[in-house]
Structures are given as C-alpha cells and as structure tokens.
Amino acid sequence: MAEFSTEVYQNEFLPAGGTDVHAVVSITCSGAGEAGRGSDGEAAEIIVIDTSGSMAGDKVRAAQQAAAAAVDQILDGTWFAIVVGTDGADRLFPYPNAVSPMVRMESGARAAAKQAIGRIQAGGGTAIGSWLRLTKRLFQSTPQATQRHAILLTDGQNQSETEAVLAAAIAEAKGLFQCDCRGVGADWNVAELRGVATALLGTVDLIPSAADMPAAFETLMRQAMGRGVSDATLRVWAPQGAQVLFVRQVAPQVEDLTNRRFDVNPLTVGFPTGAWGDESRDFHVAVRLAAKPIGSEQLAARAQLVVADQVVTQGLVKALWSDDDALTTRINPAVAHYTGQAELAEVIQEGLAAKASGDEATATVKLGRAVQLAQATGNDEATARLRKVVDVEDAGAGTVRLKRNVDKLDEMALDTSSTKTTRVKR
Amino acid sequence: MNPVLQVCPACQAPVSAGELFCEGCGADLAAAGSGAGTGIAVPVPGGASAPTEGTGSGSGSGAPSPGDPAAAGGSAVLVDAPDLTAQASLCPSCGSSEAPDGYCGHCGTPVPLPRDHWREQPAPWVAAVCDRGIRHPHNEDAVAVAATTAADGFAALVVCDGVSSSRGSDVASLAAVRAALDVLTGRVSRPTAPALPVPAPVSAPGLPVPAPAVPPGSAAVEGAAAGNAAVAGGPGSADPGPGSGSPKPGTISGASRAGQLAELLVRSGIAANDAVVATAGDPPAANPPSCTFVAAVVEDGLLVAGWAGDSRAYWLPDDGLPEQVSADDSWAGEAVAAGIPREDAERAPHAHAITRWLGVDAPDPAPRTAARALDRAGWVLVCSDGLWNYCSAAPDLRELVADTVRLAGPDPARLASALVDWAKQQGGHDNITVALARVTPAPAAG
Numbered sequence: 047m048a049e050f051s052t053e054v055y056q057n058e059f060l061p062a063g064g065t066d067v068h069a070v071v072s073i074t075c076s077g078a079g080e081a082g083r084g085s086d087g088e089a090a091e092i093i094v095i096d097t098s099g100s101m102a103g104d105k106v107r108a109a110q111q112a113a114a115a116a117v118d119q120i121l122d123g124t125w126f127a128i129v130v131g132t133d134g135a136d137r138l139f140p141y142p143n144a145v146s147p148m149v150r151m152e153s154g155a156r157a158a159a160k161q162a163i164g165r166i167q168a169g170g171g172t173a174i175g176s177w178l179r180l181t182k183r184l185f186q187s188t189p190q191a192t193q194r195h196a197i198l199l200t201d202g203q204n205q206s207e208t209e210a211v212l213a214a215a216i217a218e219a220k221g222l223f224q225c226d227c228r229g230v231g232a233d234w235n236v237a238e239l240r241g242v243a244t245a246l247l248g249t250v251d252l253i254p255s256a257a258d259m260p261a262a263f264e265t266l267m268r269q270a271m272g273r274g275v276s277d278a279t280l281r282v283w284a285p286q287g288a289q290v291l292f293v294r295q296v297a298p299q300v301e302d303l304t305n306r307r308f309d310v311n312p313l314t315v316g317f318p319t320g321a322w323g324d325e326s327r328d329f330h331v332a333v334r335l336a337a338k339p340i341g342s343e344q345l346a347a348r349a350q351l352v353v354a355d356q357v358v359t360q361g362l363v364k365a366l367w368s369d370d371d372a373l374t375t376r377i378n379p380a381v382a383h384y385t386g387q388a389e390l391a392e393v394i395q396e397g398l399a400a401k402a403s404g405d406e407a408t409a410t411v412k413l414g415r416a417v418q419l420a421q422a423t424g425n426d427e428a429t430a431r432l433r434k435v436v437d438v439e440d441a442g443a444g445t446v447r448l449k450r451n452v453d454k455l456d457e458m459a460l461d462t463s464s465t466k467t468t469r470v471k472r
Numbered sequence: 473m474n475p476v477l478q479v480c481p482a483c484q485a486p487v488s489a490g491e492l493f494c495e496g497c498g499a500d501l502a503a504a505g506s507g508a509g510t511g512i513a514v515p516v517p518g519g520a521s522a523p524t525e526g527t528g529s530g531s532g533s534g535a536p537s538p539g540d541p542a543a544a545g546g547s548a549v550l551v552d553a554p555d556l557t558a559q560a561s562l563c564p565s566c567g568s569s570e571a572p573d574g575y576c577g578h579c580g581t582p583v584p585l586p587r588d589h590w591r592e593q594p595a596p597w598v599a600a601v602c603d604r605g606i607r608h609p610h611n612e613d614a615v616a617v618a619a620t621t622a623a624d625g626f627a628a629l630v631v632c633d634g635v636s637s638s639r640g641s642d643v644a645s646l647a648a649v650r651a652a653l654d655v656l657t658g659r660v661s662r663p664t665a666p667a668l669p670v671p672a673p674v675s676a677p678g679l680p681v682p683a684p685a686v687p688p689g690s691a692a693v694e695g696a697a698a699g700n701a702a703v704a705g706g707p708g709s710a711d712p713g714p715g716s717g718s719p720k721p722g723t724i725s726g727a728s729r730a731g732q733l734a735e736l737l738v739r740s741g742i743a744a745n746d747a748v749v750a751t752a753g754d755p756p757a758a759n760p761p762s763c764t765f766v767a768a769v770v771e772d773g774l775l776v777a778g779w780a781g782d783s784r785a786y787w788l789p790d791d792g793l794p795e796q797v798s799a800d801d802s803w804a805g806e807a808v809a810a811g812i813p814r815e816d817a818e819r820a821p822h823a824h825a826i827t828r829w830l831g832v833d834a835p836d837p838a839p840r841t842a843a844r845a846l847d848r849a850g851w852v853l854v855c856s857d858g859l860w861n862y863c864s865a866a867p868d869l870r871e872l873v874a875d876t877v878r879l880a881g882p883d884p885a886r887l888a889s890a891l892v893d894w895a896k897q898q899g900g901h902d903n904i905t906v907a908l909a910r911v912t913p914a915p916a917a918g
Binding site: 058283284285286288313343344345346348364366368370373 | 893
C-alpha cells in the first residue's frame, strides 16, 4: 500500500496588514508498488517513435535499440503498443492486421514486438499531432487500462502540420494519457515539445546523441513501471474570502499548474498530478488573505493529495499576525530557494528566446540574472550549463557577455534542464 | 450548578470558577448548567462531602458535583478534568460546524479540538492550560491539576509530554497525568510504610534537603485513613500499604513529611507509567507510546516535585531565589549538571534527547524527587518544554511571569493562557503546557 506524508515549510507570521502567505508543501509517496498492480485499474504503455526521413541511418538504428530496451522494461500483464510517426501515424505493433489494438505484455508478445521494431524504416515528414491522435485512439480502445502513459521520441520540428492542428491534438489528449517527450539531436524545437509534455503531465528532455537513446528509454520506462499510484490530484483549500494566487510545482522540476486548475467546490481548487511512484514533489502555494488583527490566527490553506476520491495526506498552511518584526520579516529558506529556482527557469527560457529572435540586449540581461540566481541558489548544474552559453564577468552582479559560436546542443541542454530544480538544503 | 466551568458555553470565552456571568458575552453561567469542565470534589479525610467516584476518570462520567466546595470547609480536593473526547464546537467566527483538523472548514478560524487545547481550574489559586502550539499537528502534552479551594491547602499539578516519534503518545500522556493525579489526590496511604524503594527522604542529587518548619500534623494527615476507601477506584489508585491505618498525628516532622510526599510522587509516577504501558497494547506495538513526567505537590508550605524526563517544575517566589526544582533527565540536563553552561548545553543538537521517560521501554520510570520550603509568596510553575524552550532560566521565567501578570492579571487561568499565547508568539514549535499554583505565605506555626 502506498503511504503518503506531507511537510509544510513556511513562515506563518505576518506583519500588521499582511495578506500574502507563501508555503512550500512537500508531499512524499512511499511503497507505491508497480504500475497496474494496484486495485485502481490496469496499466498501458505506448512507445511512439519518429520515423521521418531525418531519422535515417544511425538514429533509426539507435531508436530501434531504444524501443527494444523500453519493451524489455514493460512488466508482464501491461497493455502496450508501438506507434511509428511520419506525416501520419501507424501502429507498428500489434501488427496492423491484429484484432486487438493493444495487447498484454508476455514473453511471446515481447519477442514479436522486437521483431516488428527491427523492421522500422525511416522516410517521410513529421506531424506530431497525428501521432498523438492515434495514441489516444489506442488507449481509448482499452478502457480497462486506466493508468496510461506514452513515451514520444522525435528528432525534428512539427513541419507536416500546422501549429493549430498540433494544439488541437494536444487538447484532445489532455487528461486521457500522460506523455514523456524526448528529442534527439539539435534539430527539434524545445518549446514545441515542452508544450506537449506539460499538457500531458510529462517531462521533456534532450538526448544529445543517438548512442544515448537506449539508456534514456530504459530509464523512462522503468520509472513509468514504478508508478504504482495511477492518478493523484492536488487539492488546495483556501478560506472564504481568500484568493489562491498560484500553485506551482517546484521540485523535482518547476511546473506552473495554473492552467491545470479546476474547481472542486467554491473553496477548493484541484490540479491533476498524474501517476506517482516512490518520490517527493514540492509545491509552492501562495494565498492572499484579508488581513486580521495582531494576535489572530487563521488557516490559510489545506493542501491535500487525493487518490481515488480519498484524501491520502494533508498539510496545513497557517497565518498568524504578529507585531514582532523578528518573526514577520523572516523568509522561509525553502520558499526563498524555490522562488529563486522558479525565476531561474523563467529567465533562462526568456533569455534563450530573446537570443533566438536576435534581441541580444534582452538575452544578456536575462541570462545575466540567470547566472546570478543559479549561484545564489547553489544550482551548480545550471551554472555549468550557463557558462557554455555566456561568458561570466561577475556572477554576483549578474554581468555576462553572450558567447559567439555557441554549440546548439548546449543551448538546448540549458533550455530543457532549466526547469530542473535542486532541493533546498534542510 | 457546577462550580467549575472551562469556557462559556455561549461564546467559548474562558471563564473562571465561581464566576456567575461570562465576562465576554454576559451569558448566565449558573443557568448554563454544564460547561466543558466538570468539577468533581474529592474529600480529604474529615471532609463533609461524600464522593461517589474516583478522581480523574477522564470524562467526569456521571459523578455529580458535590456542590459548593465551601460546604466541605475548603478542604475538599477538587479536580476539573474536562471530557476531551467531545467533538469540536461550532466555529466562533462564522458558526460553521465543520472543523476537520482544528480549523474551521469555511473560514479557517482556529476551532481547537478539545484535546488540542484545554484549561483546568479546580480552585481560584490553581490552573493549567494545555495547547497544541503551532507547528505540531497534534497535542501530545497533557495536564491534570487538583486543589483545595483554600489557597493554603493542597494542590497537585501533573504534566506529561508525549514523545511525538511514537504513535498514540497523546493517549498515553493523558492517561498518565490522570492516573498520577488519582494517586496524588487520593493521598490514601499517607503516612505509610515504604512499600517501594523510595530514596529517602528527598532524592535529587546535589539538591538541598529542606527541613521546612511546618506545623506537625494537620487535619489532612489525621484523617488519612478515613479518606482511603472513599476515593479508591481510579485506575491509578494507590495501594494503602500496611501502615496506612495508624497515622500518628503530631509526630511527623517537616523532613519526614517531605519524604512521605516524595514517596507519594514516586507512586504517582509509577501509576502514570502503568497507565502509559496499558495504552501500548499487548504485545506492545513496534514503537510504543512514551512520555515525560513531572508532578508537583504543594501543601503546608512545602513543595515536592517528582519527574522523569525534561518537563519541569519551578519555584518562582516574588522575591528571593527563583529555582528550577526538577533537574532535566536529558542530554542537556546532564551536561548542565556536569558544569557546561546552560545556554551552550541547551543549544546542542541533541540537547533535547531525554534520558528517562515513562513507557514500555522506560529504563527506570520511578521519578526523581526534590523538595523546597515555600516560605513566601510566589508561583509554583510546572510546564513542558513548549514553554521553557523560550525561557529556560528560573530568573528569566520569573521575570516573564511577572511581566505577564502585569498584562493578564494574577488569575492563574488567565496567566497560564497568556504564557501559552506568549510561547505561541515565540514560534510555538512544540506543544505547550503551563500549570500554576499561586502560593501565599504559610500561616504562622501553631
């Protein structure tokens, strides 16, 4: 049985007239078990491989190995299918003439799937929206599988359909399955794939070279199979008259949840968080209250995780109004840390976007601020990645110069990893 | 009518024993009938009232109040143990009935569960407040106090602090304080032949053994045997012991009285330990509940404290030397005893690691004891670390109490509430319990 626990990090003391309460709510799951083995439905996995013309050669061979490595990680009994995508999408396995659109994994199916993978050939365009549509149809054909997850691999941009078509396909897939996206090489568009992953509660990452693909797929699928809690919702209650300013996941990566928000009841909003394995996720919750007199206490928020309509863990965010400056001026280290990390992600993405559009002045300011924040929050990984894109003159002051002849892969690595946060030292 | 109410039934404002109308809303407290607290009189020997049930039953179940304690000539020992199993009341701010976790489900105003915050005031000079604090989700502290109405009579104050790393420590600590109070208020076997190995007469190492000048014998002592049967029945009821039937009034010196009170405290601690062990289940759970223990008895110009762990008893005279009477059974306490400055010891990372406690795995549950002569006016303060974490040294604590008296007044219930609020304003990192007895100078001997 999965067990959940919650810790709240905040300074609950507000000064006279203070209204805004910030807290980091850290939720930990342990004993999650394996996907599809719980009481809440079976699991299904679909592997989506880009087989456009640009994949020809080393990349398609690496993609074949990667798909096979992922198939090896799929637990017996899990429903699965493999989709190949070009300017349209085809079901590679089960074979197009098979009766069932998805099959349960067992040794025979595993061997047959690998044979099919061996016959993959590259050729054609890239229309990611059509890949998502077929994936959605396959999942919907298997309603007994309620925990649905896909891995999508591409090496290029969405050239064979319009942005609007992709956006519509993402909207249709939302809430029906989760999707982790991986881009190989330097020719894909980080923002485009991030749009898919974010909407479908997944991650986006760069696979720098074809040789890294099998290991990346193996890891992704193993993680997916370790998510024994099929679906959980974060609920945030705030008192009558209060306003939830924002709810943001801040670890293991920054994810603004605002667009996922739905109303549970007049005082409670919900945010889907997808499947959970043995892991911790931290959320930054900000609530605006009506100020109360010195000495008053009020509950500012209840942060709850809900699985199968049951509250499995809860954290209380509090507000106490005090006239003691020593208490009210203190900034909680976790809140400060993650506020910095969230801004770091934002300025990296904005800086790279400005650079791409030729606005070097803005890019220099934003990336300079990023260097400053990465140093201040102790994010050494981000600092190292930033140094491949800018020359740092003064990290503390955030003064930098844009490097000339930057390797495109270094820029993309900086972009994809911008949302990954370091945990606060507790 | 109940002589002791805890809160106004109309507006939930705290009210004191004997008040006829609520200061907050003017509600007629006499007409209101039953408050959250239930006063149960336990007679001391020779008292006029006839109790029907043992003390500290935990819910005051069915025990009728004997009426005006004055009828017992002020010598009845009263307890004021509220029913802590009751559901939370309506939200004082918006009237919503939903308060799933100590806060209103509609407006977020604190609506404490009875177990999370309560107050006892068995007599005008004795009161206690036990509170969850701010950071902890549960209140694992517990308190139980008893006193005669007369301020120069008898008082017992017991505090236990549940160890939050064990489950069920809130249940255990409450069982412990009430079992201990049963023994202390029973006072059934005093004087008695020592049935237990009691360090004689006062055991705290390094602390002076007092020889208080107290009048030999008293009404309470003389009638000890008579009260015995009347109060038996509580879970921690004391074994009368072989010598209990033959008190020798007029032969008991102050020092031996201190020794007898010390023995009583030891037995109350062992009863508390038995109560904690009983909550652990059989066989005990993997991580059985445990708690600290501190109890203080005030009688006839004498204070005797007994403890295991780091909950504390202080004697804070209005003038003269304020003292921590207990000596922490903790890493820091042992370090202080070994000569390390208090501030340094209490700042150490494992300062709070306690070396003695009550529970299945207790190394030695028998409390250590110490006594002091109460020869002047002052406060006896018994508390958990939720208070003393923010004000540890006795002189500082006396100053804090004096400052708080200036703001909140001298009523011990208001003072205890104000001290708890002060600790919450300091951060409220732990549960907070404050029990107070206002000592007035003992009457001249004779």
